[in-house]
Amino acid sequence: MLDLLVTNASLPDGRAGMSVAVRDGRIAEVAEGLRAPAHEVLDAQGLLLAPHFCDPHFHMDATLSYGLPRVNQSGTLLEGIALWGELKPLLTADALVERALAYCDWAVARGLLAIRTHVDTSDPSLLAVEALLDVRRRVAPYLDLQLVAFPQDGVLRTPGGLDNLRRALDMGVDVVGGIPHFERTMAEGAASVRQLCELAAERGLPVDMHCDESDDPLSRHIETLAFETQRLGLHGRVTGSHCTSMHSMDNYYVSKLLPLIAQSRVHVVANPLINITLQGRHDSYPRRRGMTRVPELLAAGVNVAFGHDCVMDPWYSLGSGDMLEVAHMGLHVAQMTSQAGMRACFDAVTQHAARVMGLDGYGLAQGCDASFVLLQARDPIEALRLRATRMKVFRRGRLLAQTPAATAALHLPGRAEATSFMAPAC
Ligand code: FE2
Numbered sequence: 001m002l003d004l005l006v007t008n009a010s011l012p013d014g015r016a017g018m019s020v021a022v023r024d025g026r027i028a029e030v031a032e033g034l035r036a037p038a039h040e041v042l043d044a045q046g047l048l049l050a051p052h053f054c055d056p057h058f059h060m061d062a063t064l065s066y067g068l069p070r071v072n073q074s075g076t077l078l079e080g081i082a083l084w085g086e087l088k089p090l091l092t093a094d095a096l097v098e099r100a101l102a103y104c105d106w107a108v109a110r111g112l113l114a115i116r117t118h119v120d121t122s123d124p125s126l127l128a129v130e131a132l133l134d135v136r137r138r139v140a141p142y143l144d145l146q147l148v149a150f151p152q153d154g155v156l157r158t159p160g161g162l163d164n165l166r167r168a169l170d171m172g173v174d175v176v177g178g179i180p181h182f183e184r185t186m187a188e189g190a191a192s193v194r195q196l197c198e199l200a201a202e203r204g205l206p207v208d209m210h211c212d213e214s215d216d217p218l219s220r221h222i223e224t225l226a227f228e229t230q231r232l233g234l235h236g237r238v239t240g241s242h243c244t245s246m247h248s249m250d251n252y253y254v255s256k257l258l259p260l261i262a263q264s265r266v267h268v269v270a271n272p273l274i275n276i277t278l279q280g281r282h283d284s285y286p287r288r289r290g291m292t293r294v295p296e297l298l299a300a301g302v303n304v305a306f307g308h309d310c311v312m313d314p315w316y317s318l319g320s321g322d323m324l325e326v327a328h329m330g331l332h333v334a335q336m337t338s339q340a341g342m343r344a345c346f347d348a349v350t351q352h353a354a355r356v357m358g359l360d361g362y363g364l365a366q367g368c369d370a371s372f373v374l375l376q377a378r379d380p381i382e383a384l385r386l387r388a389t390r391m392k393v394f395r396r397g398r399l400l401a402q403t404p405a406a407t408a409a410l411h412l413p414g415r416a417e418a419t420s421f422m423a424p425a426c
Contacts, residue, residue: 002028002038003397004370009044011364012051012346012380020049022370025396029366042392048375048383050346051364052113052393053323054353057208057241057269057307060117060135060145061128062087064099066312077213077278080315081152081182087314088123096131097138103311104139106321109401111373111390113143116208116307116357118150118177121168122158129168142400146357148208150177156192157183165196169203176200178209180221181245190224197228197238206358207238208269212245215279215288219245222266223257229264239267239356241307243292244279254293258300267356268297270348271309272330274316294334298344305353306330306345323349324387331384339381346380370397376405376421386422 004022011018011030019034020027068087072079107115119132129149136145149168155161155178169176178196180189193209200207207229212219222240229238240261246254261268270292279290297304306326311319319325331337331345354362361369377388393401407419 002036004040004042004394005034005036005038006042006044006049006374007034008046009049009374010046010378011049012343012350014379016046018049020364020370020372022397025370025398026361027364027366027368027370030364042374044374046378047391048377048379048388049364050373050375050380050383051350051354051362051368052371052373052395053111053349054114054305054357054359054362055107055112055308055323055326055349056116056239056305056353056356057271057309058115058117059310059313060100060103060115060132061096061119062313062315063103063311065314066317071317072314074281075277076281077315080278083314084120084152088120091127093127093131093134096128097135100132100135101138103321104135104143104145108142108393109390109403110321110323111375111393111401112321112323113371113393113395114146114354114357114359115143116146116148116175118148118208118210119168119173120152121149121164122151122153122161124160124164126164126168126171129171129173133172142395144357144359146175147173148175148177149173150210151179154179154183154192155196156188162195166199169199169205175206175208176203178207178211180209180224181212181214181216181219182210186218189221193221193224194228197225197232197234200237201232201234207234208241209239211240211243213242214245215248215282215290216245217248217250220249220253222246223260226257226260226264226266229266236265237358238264239269241269242271242275243268244275244290246292247279247288247290254296258296258302261297262301265303267303267305268292269305269307269356270294270330271307272333273319273326274309276329276333277316289333291330291333294330295336295341303352303355304348305356306348307353322387324384328384328387342381342384346384369395371395377423382423
């Protein structure tokens with residue numbers, strides 16, 4: 001007897017009329033037209049069943065703090081960092097935990113069940129680290145939360161920065177972070193990459209650095225990150241986040257850089273909503289978009305994912321935990337408008353992001369966790385177009401959230417009463 005049988009589902013790879021059988025929290029079988037006794041049967045009615053969304057880059061210690069203690073007037077990254085510095089002394093563990101838990105509720109409702117969050121380790125009290133470790137424990141029954149030790153003010157630039165970061169790892173933080181472009185000099189940035197990668201190798205941990213988050217074409221720490229990954233044998237365990245300077249780099253240099261990144265199997269995470277908002281702020285016109293070179297990285301064989309980065313915090317006033325909104329923006333900024341390009345943008349917030357996070361049991365295949373989302377769309381492109389309603393969200397076979405289908409009731413003169421959800425009839 002199955003626990004759950006989803007019938008007549010469309011899958012992201014294009015298969016239609018599929019059944020997904022669930023037993024003991026795992027996918028027991030995926031087959032066309034499968035019928036078997038089950039405690040619960042869910043007719044997907046041809047709609048898209050996708051593995052859950054994953055956010056590989058977020059800042060949960062800052063989320064939902066918009067307006068505290070004031071709003072970012074210039075909208076720049078640097079004012080955001082300064083504003084975060086003003087907020088930090090006012091933070092309490094209770095308020096931080098409350099905001100983080102509220103955000104996790106939003107995430108689950110949007111089918112976002114795995115989040116990698118950076119947590120600031122610059123403050124020697126490590127208050128935010130303790131609070132997010134508490135959040136990780138509390139949400140564990142319904143959401144996978146990974147923590148990155150993130151030295152926001154620079155691991156070498158901050159007195160005691162490396163020691164604080166080490167202590168955060170001792171407390172149970174999962175990933176080594178960094179911010180080389182925010183160190184005092186390029187040389188010190190490169191030294192920070194080397195030291196942090198060595199620390200990760202020593203401890204057997206993954207690395208995820210904010211890397212070259214600027215429009216400076218000579219900010220080339222991604223090169224050092226890829227080199228250190230190779231030198232220390234960290235292939236597949238290292239992520240370069242943002243990498244916005246690549247947008248402005250010389251094309252010849254990038255043609256040499258891309259194979260280095262691919263060979264080191266460094267993952268790249270772009271954050272489209274934030275990159276388009278924060279970059280290009282020193283430009284007049286033409287004004288650069290600032291997002292990294294997503295299609296070129298993908299073509300070079302690099303695993304590229306999209307992150308949300310910020311929701312209602314010192315850097316970004318909007319957002320709601322909706323990874324389809326993130327992918328929708330990424331698609332536009334990178335001009336990935338072909339069918340394959342749009343599907344790759346959907347993958348960037350699902351399977352590519354899961355790969356960045358190293359999630360075991362992710363996917364819609366036999367043996368995977370039964371953690372999936374029924375969307376009010378028939379394929380990934382329609383899901384992106386509509387930022388489709390997440391009608392049902394399951395984790396390990398258990399229903400966590402449901403949202404009624406979005407339909408408009410139409411009362412049009414001269415026409416019969418009708419409903420529409422903005423999709424053409426099949
Ligand atoms: Fe970030």
